[in-house]
Amino acid sequence: MERHPSGGGISGAPRRQGRNGARANGADEPQRTFLNVYPENAFEVLRGLASPVRIRILRLLQRGPLNVNEIAERLSLPQSTIATNVSILDEAGLIETKITKAASKGQQKICAARYGEIVIRLDADGPERRDDVIDVAMPIGLYTSCMVSAPCGLCSRESIIGVLDVPDLFLDPRRMGAALLWFGRGYVDYKFPNNAKILKAGITAIEFSMELSSEVPGTNANWPSDITIWVNGVAVGTWVSPGDFGDRRGTFTPTWWKLEGSQYGRLTTWRITHEGSFVDDVRCSDVTIADLRLTEHHSIRLRVGIDAEARQPGGVNIFGRGFGNHDQDILMRLYLA
Secondary structure: OEOOOOOOOEEEEEEEOOOOOOOOOOOOOOEEEEEEEOHHHOHHHHHHHOOHHHHHHHHHHOOOOEEHHHHHHHHOOOHHHHHHHHHHHHHOOOEEEEEEEOOOOOEEEEEEEOOOEEEEOOOOOOOOOOOOEEEEEEOOOOOOEEEEEEEEEEEOOOOEOOOOOOHHHHHOHHHHHOOEEEEEEEEEEEEEEOHHHHOOOOEEEEEEEEEEEOOOOOOEOOOOEEEEEEEOOEEEEEEEEOOEEOOOOOOOOOOOOOOOOOOEOEEEEEEEEOOOEEEOOEEEEOOOHHHHOHHHOOEEEEEEEEOOOOOOOOOEEEEOOOOOOOOOOEEEEEEEO
């Protein structure tokens, strides 16, 4: 288990840039992402960068996606050399790859750069670590139970999982690899470990952070939806998502995903304290830590969904790693007494 507010040796964010590297405000400008690397915790990334060939590949891919043969041709290197180095870059998370059908018989691997700028940070010992915080990241496909209705579906980073709009397929074992899921009505349940109970520590606050949007066939920025979370069976509060966003591709949304589909959501933070419950620092209910009865359970159960009595039942998209604007799973953070 991790006991710090922002784990790992890597962090990233979108950066909008104009032609000369200046920040731009044009809505149709592409988003350029950068990666902060703390070297003591990111050996795979450093390995990926520790080769002149791999640096040349990364620079070439800044111009757009290419297949392995095209990269080999443009760099005048053997295809086997490029394939080996592409695998290393993929394992390091520095590029995205997908397998597609070639124009002739067979398949081809398409490679795309994930970042336009990589910064090696030597100014600190990585993200500040705290002994009074426990973080647990939950992949969105690891729900323990569900009840959903169409429109609904699941996607991994590489492809659609199963068939769309078939609720029973939410039980498909391949859901473990989901990076995006959506449904019109219903809920999904997650079970987090109650690590505070293991440590015999009290909890002063609990947070859940996740990227959410409404769900409508296609997209519609003006499609409000009442999205509710429950913790240990207690309705904590409701956040009104303004719409289902598809005006541009999400920062981390893969290139194979159609532009007519949901692209990104809003990163929402739900916080339950001794004083009440809040969504993005706005009070949403009087539910307190005591109401969750955390000391009685070895797990902390989170439900995300649409209440049966919702006034605006506009569905929900949940974005995980590899989709949307925030490359994260559902994050639970416990603040220890």
